[in-house]
Amino acid sequence: MARSTSIRDVAAEAGVSITTVSHALSGKGTVSARTRLRVEEAVERLGYAPNPIARAMRTDRRAVLGFVSEEIASTPYAGKIIVGAQAEAAAHDHVLMIVDIAAGEFDDPRIDALIQRQVDAVVFASASNRVIRLPRSLDPARTVLLDAFDPAAPVPSVVPDEQDIAATAVRALLEAGHRRIAHLTVEGAGPAVTGRVEGYERTLVQAGRTPVVVRAAGEVADAAAGHRAATELFGPTPSQAADAHAGERPTAVFAFNDQMAMGVYQVAEERGMRIGRDLSVVGIDDLQIVAAALRPGLTTVALPHEQMGRAAVRRALEQTGALTAPQAPQTPRAGVERLRGELVVRGSIGPVTVTRS
Amino acid sequence: MARSTSIRDVAAEAGVSITTVSHALSGKGTVSARTRLRVEEAVERLGYAPNPIARAMRTDRRAVLGFVSEEIASTPYAGKIIVGAQAEAAAHDHVLMIVDIAAGEFDDPRIDALIQRQVDAVVFASASNRVIRLPRSLDPARTVLLDAFDPAAPVPSVVPDEQDIAATAVRALLEAGHRRIAHLTVEGAGPAVTGRVEGYERTLVQAGRTPVVVRAAGEVADAAAGHRAATELFGPTPSQAADAHAGERPTAVFAFNDQMAMGVYQVAEERGMRIGRDLSVVGIDDLQIVAAALRPGLTTVALPHEQMGRAAVRRALEQTGALTAPQAPQTPRAGVERLRGELVVRGSIGPVTVTRS
DNA sequence: CTGAAAGCGCTTACAG
DNA sequence: CTGAAAGCGCTTACAG
Secondary structure, eight states: OOOOOOHHHHHHHHTSOHHHHHHHHHTOSOOOHHHHHHHHHHHHHHTOOOOHHHHHHHHSOOSEEEEEEESGGGOTTHHHHHHHHHHHHHHTTOEEEEEEEOTTOTTOHHHHHHHTTTOSEEEEEEEEEEEOOOOTTSOGGGEEEEEEEOTTSOOOEEEEOHHHHHHHHHHHHHHTTOOOEEEEEESOOSHHHHHHHHHHHHHHHHTTOOOEEEEESSSOOSHHHHHHHHHHHTOSOHHHHHHHTTTTSOSEEEESSHHHHHHHHHHHHHTTOOBTTTBEEEEEEOOHHHHTTSSSOOEEEEOOHHHHHHHHHHHHHHHHTSSOOOSOTTOOTTOEEEEOOEEEOOSSOOOOOOOOO | OOOOOOHHHHHHHHTSOHHHHHHHHHTOSOOOHHHHHHHHHHHHHHTOOOOHHHHHHHHSOOSEEEEEEESGGGOTTHHHHHHHHHHHHHHTTOEEEEEEEOTTOTTOHHHHHHHTTTOSEEEEEEEEEEEOOOOTTSOGGGEEEEEEEOTTSOOOEEEEOHHHHHHHHHHHHHHTTOOOEEEEEESOOSHHHHHHHHHHHHHHHHTTOOOEEEEESSSOOSHHHHHHHHHHHTOSOHHHHHHHTTTTSOSEEEESSHHHHHHHHHHHHHTTOOBTTTBEEEEEEOOHHHHTTSSSOOEEEEOOHHHHHHHHHHHHHHHHTSSOOOSOTTOOTTOEEEEOOEEEOOSSOOOOOOOOO
């Protein structure tokens, strides 16, 4: 942070002009091997590093990406997304500038402040996969959406492949021998809820089974919602459910996410059903604090948060020209990139034990 | 992000020199009321905003603070800290530049990249309150530690007031009438573990009670640790504990954090103890995903994460001169600022029901 | 292969 | 009160 050496000092030290120093360092002009060596030695001796501000001033490139996150505080995965984004940016000599906005506050003036030539492009990260309208202040050609999609704007999106992720969860249950598999979710028509329901139904139908979807009232997919949905699924009272309907009730539950799965655990406990034995459960998210803490541990599909962060930054870098699009030259710049998840096996899926049907 | 209007355009529009525009806008020089008005009108018409890069170039101030976070991905509270830091920075027209480093990787080259005149000062946030050595690349006069303390460097620290926070938790139990209150924690000599034990012991002794501290093996304070500690506390087997020792066993438990409290819930369930009735529990953190999901909800002491973020940024701004220290002129610049927590009441504390002693 | 010069958009002595 | 000029540290045509 102290005033450091400038290109002028290096030039003097090496006995050349600043133009030559710049050429030698950037590799842009032509410089003789001898000269280049002397410049490099001078740089080394002086511990010189170019001033990014001055460079930005000249080139109009800041090597800074904006990262607008909605409700980062209440999003447990935000950390991983940021780590990924940040690592990918660093790999290309960029840094991230973060602005957190309240849910839905797309007109936050700080977004404008960010845009004000402070950043080369911005990644706009939604708190959960859903359809949004791009904030007015953001230029579609300089923005990528993360965990969000705007059908009305030509802007690239990076989202989880909800259908495939649901299919991965359901397959884990099918492969363990389960045939009666229910899906517990919430109300709402967002891509996450809808995509997972579709992935669940398709996979089950392909396996020749009948889907059973129970939606908890409300759109908040937390433990309480899981508790409500599971209570509805297993019928009015604990004892009745365990006895009368034992032969018909699902032997496995695919929960919308790990938090809802936690609610399923609670209902199971209330009714004396042992998870992994009397009832198998799979979630989505791999939310450590829940999935690893539950007893038995929750088998779940990890969402590719870190990769999502990386992918979004890569798209943003392509927009600024700092990174050229890979392989396919005609990759749709405004397309949707869907990322798959991975099954994390813990102890909540067991073989089918109650088989009376 | 498009090339916007410059001070030159404003000058032309207003019919004055760029010097006058600069003076009118910064309020530094003297400008007649009429001229100022014309400049302001021109600014308005053109939608002009000064280029921060050019300004930084001239003034050597970037209005950017670095935020180095350790393991932000695995720290559930990181989001709130960042929100606070970010909001405070924004209130003073600064933005945050975030770099996430792996646990203990203080020599990460990206820290240097950050320092390289990209930021005016940096907030270094540890993943948990502990004693560290300031990374070599950070200047103590331009750094503030968050959730960390370096006894060897003259650098300001912002940390939770562990003792007071523990006292708040214990008092909630005492006020509900509990007399036999155990503290469940882990091994380790960090400020969090030590401070909470001290706060617990002091408060209990003041109330004329005997402290009982159970330390789970290991230093990781998760649900499994809580399970181990609670198992140890309540004795070898479920039935024995419930029967034989009912009159001596603690009626309440103060857990090191919410995750350990979750382990206590699990043990209680295994032994048929109802939380809030047979056993009262209080945690620390107010980790939503756990505290609100548990049944009954966990009463806990919320750590002032957002305020910690704000306080740290305020100290950093004082270092850069962008903010002058409040009240006391001789506030120790390198002092430790301790922030208190707040009790969040849910349903895990009830009156004492078993009172045989 | 090398270097003098212009210029990015501001701020700040300094002169009028 | 107002403005011409220097300069922050680079990069990039352009000339030699």
